[in-house]
Amino acid sequence: MKAPYVEEPTGPAAEAYAERTPRSAALSEEARRVMPGGSTRAYGFFKPYPVVFERGSGPYLWDLDGNRYVDFTYNGLSLIHGHAYPPVQEALFEAIPRGTAWVGPSRSQVDYATMLCDRIPSAEHVRFTNTGTEATMLATKLARRATGRPLILKSIGAYHGSYDDLEAGLYGIGNLPGRTVLARFGDIESYEQAFAEFGDEIAAIIIEPVLLTFRVAAPPEGFLPALVELARRHGALVILDDCLMFRLAYGGSAEKYGFAPDLTCLGKFIGGGVPMGVVAGSRELLGLLDSRREGSVYHGGSFNGNPLACTAGLVALTDLTAERIAQMDDRAERLRTTLRDASRTVGLQLEVTGEGSVLGSCVVDEAGEPDRETGAYLHLAAIDRGVFFGPDGEMALCTTLDDEALDWTIDAMTGALEETAEWLKSTAR
Numbered sequence: 001m002k003a004p005y006v007e008e009p010t011g012p013a014a015e016a017y018a019e020r021t022p023r024s025a026a027l028s029e030e031a032r033r034v035m036p037g038g039s040t041r042a043y044g045f046f047k048p049y050p051v052v053f054e055r056g057s058g059p060y061l062w063d064l065d066g067n068r069y070v071d072f073t074y075n076g077l078s079l080i081h082g083h084a085y086p087p088v089q090e091a092l093f094e095a096i097p098r099g100t101a102w103v104g105p106s107r108s109q110v111d112y113a114t115m116l117c118d119r120i121p122s123a124e125h126v127r128f129t130n131t132g133t134e135a136t137m138l139a140t141k142l143a144r145r146a147t148g149r150p151l152i153l154k155s156i157g158a159y160h161g162s163y164d165d166l167e168a169g170l171y172g173i174g175n176l177p178g179r180t181v182l183a184r185f186g187d188i189e190s191y192e193q194a195f196a197e198f199g200d201e202i203a204a205i206i207i208e209p210v211l212l213t214f215r216v217a218a219p220p221e222g223f224l225p226a227l228v229e230l231a232r233r234h235g236a237l238v239i240l241d242d243c244l245m246f247r248l249a250y251g252g253s254a255e256k257y258g259f260a261p262d263l264t265c266l267g268k269f270i271g272g273g274v275p276m277g278v279v280a281g282s283r284e285l286l287g288l289l290d291s292r293r294e295g296s297v298y299h300g301g302s303f304n305g306n307p308l309a310c311t312a313g314l315v316a317l318t319d320l321t322a323e324r325i326a327q328m329d330d331r332a333e334r335l336r337t338t339l340r341d342a343s344r345t346v347g348l349q350l351e352v353t354g355e356g357s358v359l360g361s362c363v364v365d366e367a368g369e370p371d372r373e374t375g376a377y378l379h380l381a382a383i384d385r386g387v388f389f390g391p392d393g394e395m396a397l398c399t400t401l402d403d404e405a406l407d408w409t410i411d412a413m414t415g416a417l418e419e420t421a422e423w424l425k426s427t428a429r
């Protein structure tokens, strides 16, 4: 997601941060000499420099200075069981000596594909990729080939990876003529208008079922099934981007919200902590990739479905049971309630949103707009107390975050909210 420009935080939180993290400062400086801005991806950067971590275990991360953090980012929501999950580690230790990649299928690839087809109701076949971005790119390509139409319809503010056609509606980019048209998330009429205007040119609607930008926006009741119905009426396909929200139910967000997409893109935790993406769908649609057929769609990828990702993914998904999902969701709800109460008590306008095990925590101003400077202060004040969440206030839980870690977080966040409220008063803005 786009990182909005925020001034460098000042005040006690920034001073404490500099004192606690000198080794992160030094390595960040070294990193800036060889990488743009000292980092290798846009997500996660914050000023003055990001924490440099050294190791993780379960819900915890430790930085180069030995500080411990309860992690609420899990590498951009890509580690559903937290860091260094022992069952995944054991499976990887067992798999690595046999080699890391080869051409053609493998036992672990077929086992994982079978498991995904069993678990996801709309999946008869799957194709592996290496990232979520690759999965959404491939699904886009398949939809265009299957329908012979050029346009993809997406929501403003929805993120589907680092691919030009799917970046419309982000970073100030509008409709991309001949490629992408935009509508408003949650507003079925704006989708109807897009079909009224571009109807028989639209190959597919791509959906992020829950938006995660400052505010976590859950879909209004019935919105997603209505989108599917609309697409069907106009001969367009529905691509569900479930890279983040597969976590919402055993069979993913389609199960939770009651609809059946044509193609489902998975990524993030689907590889058990190893890079992986997946496109799942009907035998007919995925059949476009069948190399036995004349004129099939060429889709390469040297590391697609490599044994490490398949081995780790299979273990991680097997352990993501409905019970564990419900437990994560309950804990997240407790955190949401506590953050709302604590911010009210200290007089800070914190808008807490969320769905399932995902939370948005956004400091807002009198007009209800994000107050990015105060948000940046709260972010550092939380880090100073050992709670690490995303720079835009996004938080997610993992299955190994237990009540002890949650209680500890609630205490630390109460302190961070108090300090932020004090700071805000002192700036008299």
Ligand SMILES: Cc1ncc(COP(=O)(O)O)c(C=O)c1O
Binding pocket: 001, 076, 130, 131, 132, 133, 134, 136, 159, 160, 161, 162, 208, 241, 242, 243, 244, 267, 268
């Ligand atoms: C909804 C969604 N789709 C796709 C992607 C892209 O996944 P990746 O970073 O693995 O390319 C992301 C990443 O943040 C995402 O949140």
